[in-house]
Amino acid sequence: MSVRVLIVDDQQLVRAGVRMLCETAPDLDVVGEATGGADAVRLAARTSPDVVLMDLRMPGTDGIAATRQILATRPVTRILALTTFDDDEHLYPALHAGMCGFLVKDAHPTQLLDAIRRAADGDPVFSPDVLRRVVGAALDHRAPPAVPDGPEPTPREREVLRLLADGLSNAEIGAHLNMGITTVKTHVANLMTKTGADNRVRLAVHGLRTLRH
Numbered sequence: 555m556s557v558r559v560l561i562v563d564d565q566q567l568v569r570a571g572v573r574m575l576c577e578t579a580p581d582l583d584v585v586g587e588a589t590g591g592a593d594a595v596r597l598a599a600r601t602s603p604d605v606v607l608m609d610l611r612m613p614g615t616d617g618i619a620a621t622r623q624i625l626a627t628r629p630v631t632r633i634l635a636l637t638t639f640d641d642d643e644h645l646y647p648a649l650h651a652g653m654c655g656f657l658v659k660d661a662h663p664t665q666l667l668d669a670i671r672r673a674a675d676g677d678p679v680f681s682p683d684v685l686r687r688v689v690g691a692a693l694d695h696r697a698p699p700a701v702p703d704g705p706e707p708t709p710r711e712r713e714v715l716r717l718l719a720d721g722l723s724n725a726e727i728g729a730h731l732n733m734g735i736t737t738v739k740t741h742v743a744n745l746m747t748k749t750g751a752d753n754r755v756r757l758a759v760h761g762l763r764t765l766r767h
Contacts, residue, residue, distance in 0.1 A: 556583040557674040560603035562594040562620070564612040568659065572607060575663050582670060591615025598624045603631060605673045608653070610637040610644050621651040632673040649755055655679025676739060677723040678754045705748045712765065714741040719761030
C-alpha cells in the first residue's frame with residue numbers, strides 16, 4: 555500500500571520539487587498540495603494523508619498551528635517539518651505541537667524519501683545535527699520535562715527503550731533484538747502507555763533520563 559503524502563509550503567517551486575521527488579518513488583502517493591496552514595487543515599480532512607510535509611513559517615496560519623488542528627481531528631497523521639530554519643526557536647514548538655520529525659530543506663533527496671517512509675512507519679525523523687541537539691538538551695535538562703513514572707517496563711521493553719533512546723528506528727531495533735517490526739511497535743506502544751509519553755520523542759527523552767542514571 556502506498557504512503558499518502560500531503561505537501562504544505564507557500565512556495566510553488568518547493569512544492570513542485572518535492573512532488574517531483576515523491577513521484578519517483580513507487581510507494582509514495584502525493585494526494586495534495588497546500589499553500590498555507592488553513593489550506594493544509596482543509597486538505598488533510600479531505601484527503602486523509604498518512605504523512606504531511608509541513609513548512610513552519612507561512613502567511614496566515616503557520617505550520618505549528620496547522621499541525622495542532624490536524625492532529626486534533628486526525629491523531630494518526632504523521633506530520634514532518636520541512637523547513638529552512640533548524641534553530642531551537644522552531645524545533646521545540648514543532649515537537650510540542652506533535653510533529654514527528656524535523657528536516658531542513660537542503661536535506662539530500664534520498665534522505666527526504668527515507669524520512670517520509672520512516673514517519674509513516676511510526677519512527678521519529680531528524681537531521682543528524684538536530685537529533686544531536688534534542689539528545690543534548692534532554693541530557694542537560696533543557697528539553698521538555700520528563701513524563702511521570704508509571705508501571706515498570708519489562709526487561710524486553712527496557713531493551714527496546716534503550717535502543718529507541720539511542721535514535722534507532724523500529725526496523726533497526728528489530729534487527730538488534732531479532733524481532734519483527736510489529737512486535738517492536740507493540741513494545742513501543744506499551745512503553746508509551748506505561749510512561750505516559752504522548753509521542754516517540756518524549757519517550758526517547760524519558761529513556762535517556764531513566765536508563766542512564
